[in-house]
Amino acid sequence: MSDWTFERDAIRAFRFVRCGFDAQTGVAQLVYAFDDGPELVETVTVPGAPFAFDAAREAAVQRALRLLHLIAGVSNYKAAVPEEIRIEGEAIDAATATLLEGIYLNGLGEFAYRNGLDLRGRIRFPVSPPSPSGRGAGGEGTGIVDATSEAEPSPQPLSERERGFAPALGLRAHALVAIGGGKDSLVSIEALRAESIEQTVTWIGGSQLIAACAAHTGLPTLNIGRQLAPQLFDFNRQGAWNGHIPVTAVNSAIMAFAAVLLGVDQVVFSNERSASYGSLIPGTGEVNHQWSKGWAFESAFGDYLQSHVAADLHYYSLLRPLSELAVARQFAKTDRFDAHFSSCNRNFHILGERPTSRWCGVCPKCHFVFLALAPFMPKTRLVGIVGRNLLDDAAQTAGFDALLEYGDHKPFECVGEGRESRAALAALAQRPEWREDVLVARFASEIAPQLDADALRIEPLLALDGEHRIPAALWERLRVRFSA
Structure with a gap:
């Protein structure tokens, strides 16, 4: 051959x-x-x-x-x-x-x-x-x-x-x-x-x-x-x-x-x-x-x-009942992994990785994880994790617009739904430490007025869903943890 x-x-x-x-x-x-x-x-x-x-x-x-x-x-x-x-x-x-x-x-x-x-x-x-x-x-x-x-x-x-009759193996x-x-x-x-x-x-x-x-x-x-x-x-x-x-x-x-x-x-x-x-x-x-x-x-x-x-x-x-925002809320409860985790997919490639920086700050994953965590942790902690404030950078406008499904479709990446991104930004627009940042202010003045205010509430997106394969006994123990 x-x-x-x-x-x-x-x-x-x-x-x-x-x-x-x-x-x-x-x-x-x-x-x-x-x-x-x-x-x-x-x-x-x-x-x-x-x-x-x-x-x-x-x-x-x-x-x-x-x-x-x-x-x-x-x-x-x-x-x-x-x-x-x-x-x-x-x-x-x-x-x-x-x-x-x-x-x-x-x-x-x-x-x-x-x-x-x-x-x-x-x-x-x-x-x-x-x-x-x-x-x-x-x-x-x-x-x-x-x-x-x-x-x-x-x-x-x-x-x-x-x-339906594969044997149990013990x-x-x-x-x-x-x-x-x-x-x-x-x-x-x-x-x-x-x-x-x-x-x-x-x-x-x-x-x-x-x-x-x-x-x-x-x-x-x-x-x-x-x-x-x-x-x-x-x-x-x-x-x-x-x-x-x-x-x-x-x-x-x-x-x-x-x-x-x-x-x-x-x-x-x-x-x-x-x-x-x-x-x-x-x-x-x-x-x-x-x-x-x-x-x-x-x-x-x-x-x-x-x-x-x-x-x-x-x-x-284990996380099927949770939205991305609900997962972010759970992650924010501990800082044990702040200096070790990375959700930046540019670091992971089939031919190798670039581990010198855990966050590129410009890809859809960096954008979304920053936005999803922002409502649930102190601003100084989040900026310390990623290395800079992505929401105060006008050059990032197009990337965040795609997450919002505003004039663009959801990126081809492992990111949350557009409604989650919109709800996260709406929540930040109400907070003094975030609302002056350029992309938060732009959302509040230009985008939010075009949307239904009820659809921007973050609380409904934190509710647990019943569709999952988690073993029943384990789920009963986890339900309280994930609800808080």
Whole structure:
């Protein structure tokens, strides 16, 4: 295949070739290809090897690995978005295909919009009846799980008749809690700590910022490695489609796989209810940059894990009942992480980060986090965290207008709803320490008079929502904490 070249528009098929896991090294291999091109090998490394499982858990590891293979393929598929998808060596059921099509279509919504592509009706995962085969995995005593080995066929997906009957594995009560270095995950970590929930702070990739923030929690940590196929970067130089993917979906699949490996029963993210709302684009409709942080993904993925992987594996967002403003209010209650957290996405890139400054001060995340925290903490504290007063800088007008959805749409970033930004600025306009700042004064004089005063009240946005997957007993204990 040395003479194969990447020609984006000539590619006809994307192939899921095989996946496997070496329990002695903790390395999972996810293998893909376009047409008859070279294999694209992605690796995920879970520290803690060697792993040992009984038969039931080994079968669940295979199911979680296969799901990870299928979801993580989105990073490669997007390079050419061919019309045909092939899954080699195994079949998937209709429920799996439905889950994957939803993740790929909605999770690539911003990617499609920015590249002028219409993916509706194009993404179709083939559904085939499971072939009769044994449910063994890997050679006995090898410590290797191979989800597509011809010598040892993997368990076939559960049939439609069997859906909802994935076995319980007897997983121990322990939470893998995703940390991204920002305020949201720290609110979750502290809430679980207060409720004496055993947890391991978990992140994927080599970010120094996240590692330092995780270490500051003082809790056990788990750093999972992920290495993309190196050819992807060559493909980008050769004209591949590029853009945003549903990263949280991929990370959720990685952490679910890790949870089964480690024998723990909870995978916890910190996505608030605001994540379910996208950007309203005139002539296009809603495009949600953070779709895989939203409720539609959480509910579908969490249900799927319990029906197809392990009945006692719980996936949920601890902050789903809260708005972004409600999360900011919780974060402001402690200054423990003021010098350690960062919500500036310009610090986090696939090819590295720039940890010398935790806040750039000009991106949508910096804008929104500054605005969301402002009503709930002293001005001097907030300015000290970010390094300057972003609301007293006329050069930032366009950025804040986008947050307000004033003459622009919500940015393609993980930021709150426009109504939250409007309510935050309305609250600041009533406070002597803020109301003279240039952007607060402009809002009060030019924008607020055009809006319904009742819609600018901040209190209704702090109310808790009932739509979530938090275990009932834990939610009863957290409800009082999050209401204050």
